[in-house]
Amino acid sequence: QVQLVQSGAEVRRPGASVKVSCKASGYAFTTYYMHWVRQAPGQGPEWLGSIDPSAGTTTYAQDFQGRVTMTRDTSTNTFYLELGGLRSDDTAVYYCARRFGGYYLDFWGQGTLVTVST
Amino acid sequence: EIVLTQSPGTLSLSPGERATLSCRASQSVDSSYFAWYQQKPGQAPRLLIYSAFLRATGIPDRFSGSGSGTDFTLTISRLEPEDFAVYYCQQYRSSLTFGGGTKVEIK
Numbered sequence: 001q002v003q004l005v006q007s008g009a010e011v012r013r014p015g016a017s018v019k020v021s022c023k024a025s026g027y028a029f030t031t032y033y034m035h036w037v038r039q040a041p042g043q044g045p046e047w048l049g050s051i052d053p054s055a056g057t058t059t060y061a062q063d064f065q066g067r068v069t070m071t072r073d074t075s076t077n078t079f080y081l082e083l084g085g086l087r088s089d090d091t092a093v094y095y096c097a098r099r100f101g102g103y104y105l106d107f108w109g110q111g112t113l114v115t116v117s118t
Numbered sequence: 119e120i121v122l123t124q125s126p127g128t129l130s131l132s133p134g135e136r137a138t139l140s141c142r143a144s145q146s147v148d149s150s151y152f153a154w155y156q157q158k159p160g161q162a163p164r165l166l167i168y169s170a171f172l173r174a175t176g177i178p179d180r181f182s183g184s185g186s187g188t189d190f191t192l193t194i195s196r197l198e199p200e201d202f203a204v205y206y207c208q209q210y211r212s213s214l215t216f217g218g219g220t221k222v223e224i225k
Contacts, residue, residue: 102148
């Protein structure tokens with residue numbers, strides 16, 4: 001069965017960076033794009049961008065251009081999200097989510113809480 | 119960027135009642151790129167409906183989606199206890215955006 005298992009919670013100071021991982025299993029890794037979505041407390045989800053696992057090419061949401069980097073490791077079937085220049089309003093649960101069809105997200109990781117605080 | 123506005127913010131209903139949730143887009147959306155998700159506390163969103171009206175795998179037929187252009191609707195024909203949750207709409211056109219959510223709570 002499809003599983004996306006994310007790394008554990010992180011705490012960072014403002015200005016620092018964080019790297020979250022998402023290990024995929026149960027399907028052909030290079031077949032489906034992976035998206036990253038975050039959700040601040042009490043808010044709706046917010047899209048950060050996506051990566052093509054086959055070519056490694058990325059598409060980032062405009063609001064995160066220059067701060068976000070998405071990569072993948074085909075040897076371990078793992079995706080990575082790195083976000084730099086952290087601010088307090090980056091505090092959120094970060095999810096990886098597999099895309100199928102017309103940009104629908106059919107399988108999600110369990111989420112990684114990133115807390116940015118002094 | 120297309121903004122999705124969901125209404126109402128909160129819907130208070132009893133089990134067995136019908137729920138009608140609305141999502142309005144700031145610009146026309148291709149129905150092929152429109153979806154609905156359900157989210158329960160402490161869980162990731164779960165895909166319910168894609169292409170505006172198609173049910174995802176394992177979703178019961180009491181959930182139905184309709185609409186086109188700028189106005190979309192999610193209907194739950196008879197609420198079951200497990201349906202009380204927050205629902206989000208989502209679209210893709212150059213970027214992917216979500217609505218602010220509708221909470222369906224027990225009356």
